[in-house]
Amino acid sequence: MLYGIAAAATLLLSALLTGVLRVPALRLGITDRRRRRPLPLSGGTAVALATVLVAAGADAAGLLPLGAGVGRMAVAAGCVALLGLAADLRRLRWWVTPAGTAVAAAFVVPYEETGVAAGVAAVGWIVVATAAFRALDHADGLAGTVGAVGAFGAAACATAELMDGLAALLGVLAAALAGFLLHNWFPARAGLGAAGALFTGFVLASSAVFVRAGQGVGAGAAVLYALAAIGCADAALVVLGRRLDRRAVTRGRPDHIGHRLRRLGLAPRAVPVLLGAGSAGGALVAVCVHTGRLSPGAAWWVAAAAAVLVLVLVRRPVTPVFRPRQRVASASSQVSERLRVRSG
Numbered sequence: 454m455l456y457g458i459a460a461a462a463t464l465l466l467s468a469l470l471t472g473v474l475r476v477p478a479l480r481l482g483i484t485d486r487r488r489r490r491p492l493p494l495s496g497g498t499a500v501a502l503a504t505v506l507v508a509a510g511a512d513a514a515g516l517l518p519l520g521a522g523v524g525r526m527a528v529a530a531g532c533v534a535l536l537g538l539a540a541d542l543r544r545l546r547w548w549v550t551p552a553g554t555a556v557a558a559a560f561v562v563p564y565e566e567t568g569v570a571a572g573v574a575a576v577g578w579i580v581v582a583t584a585a586f587r588a589l590d591h592a593d594g595l596a597g598t599v600g601a602v603g604a605f606g607a608a609a610c611a612t613a614e615l616m617d618g619l620a621a622l623l624g625v626l627a628a629a630l631a632g633f634l635l636h637n638w639f640p641a642r643a644g645l646g647a648a649g650a651l652f653t654g655f656v657l658a659s660s661a662v663f664v665r666a667g668q669g670v671g672a673g674a675a676v677l678y679a680l681a682a683i684g685c686a687d688a689a690l691v692v693l694g695r696r697l698d699r700r701a702v703t704r705g706r707p708d709h710i711g712h713r714l715r716r717l718g719l720a721p722r723a724v725p726v727l728l729g730a731g732s733a734g735g736a737l738v739a740v741c742v743h744t745g746r747l748s749p750g751a752a753w754w755v756a757a758a759a760a761v762l763v764l765v766l767v768r769r770p771v772t773p774v775f776r777p778r779q780r781v782a783s784a785s786s787q788v789s790e791r792l793r794v795r796s797g
Contacts, residue, residue: 497649586654606736
């Protein structure tokens with residue numbers, strides 16, 4: 454009952470904050486620079502605030518106790534969200550956000566359970582998984598859908614380990630993302646931005662590390678990968694595509710997984726649905742491996758599916774997708790240019 458009330462309150466609060474913060478975001482210039490029209494990035498602040506406020510309030514009231522470790526993780530995630538907000542306000546050097554994420558992760562990893570070597574590896578994984586999730590914020594509804602599905606999967610793993618505080622935080626995060634999606638579904642009226650993407654990715658990656666701390670390395674790696682399979686596939690696709698085109702990996706282009714699926718003819722609303730289904734499949738495998746219903750080798754099937762997707766999409770064109778009217782206008786301008794050159 455308490456979980457349902459907390460989830461409903463978070464969903465409503467996130468949806469309300471996303472709408473209310475749109476105007477301040479526009480006035481402060483917190484918009485998506487990759488779009489032709491200004492898209493306020495109010496969703497990131499709304500998701501982070503709704504998640505932290507509801508979780509902290511329920512913990513303070515004794516309704517949903519988080520525990521010291523989970524509370525520390527929520528504080529670190531809030532700091533990462535502030536770093537992302539700075540990135541939304543102005544361009545930062547490419548290494549600033551990964552470095553800040555690494556510092557936050559270093560204070561979160563439970564070294565007493567993982568050991569020093571595995572703890573350092575866990576910090577590296579949190580940085581990589583957070584950056585990969587941030588890159589998913591390139592299509593309407595995509596990051597919110599994949600994040601909500603991943604939160605449910607990680608919450609199921611936490612519930613199996615009787616980590617009620619962690620499961621409560623993840624459930625609140627999923628509800629906050631659902632409220633944000635009311636504004637982010639195509640055509641989006643608000644975006645997630647670096648603040649929300651880094652916050653969500655950090656919570657998901659850190660939660661997976663918490664759940665698997667002190668358990669088998671092989672099964673742990675399978676669970677961590679399966680939960681983040683879509684983000685890893687997108688990162689691999691971008692790196693491989695840019696290297697094949699002999700372009701800098703850190704230079705942004707419309708060459709992510711959502712962009713390439715659009716070039717295949719998928720409708721804007723179909724992209725998050727398709728990739729959300731893929732994320733759900735990976736989360737199901739992760740839960741089954743974590744609970745012992747599947748062997749760790751099942752993650753290889755997830756990796757194989759991701760590899761096929763990457764190989765199919767890596768050679769797709771990455772030029773912008775024009776709407777019908779834009780195509781006509783573009784074709785007309787090309788004809789006019791040719792006539793002008795011939796007449797000259």
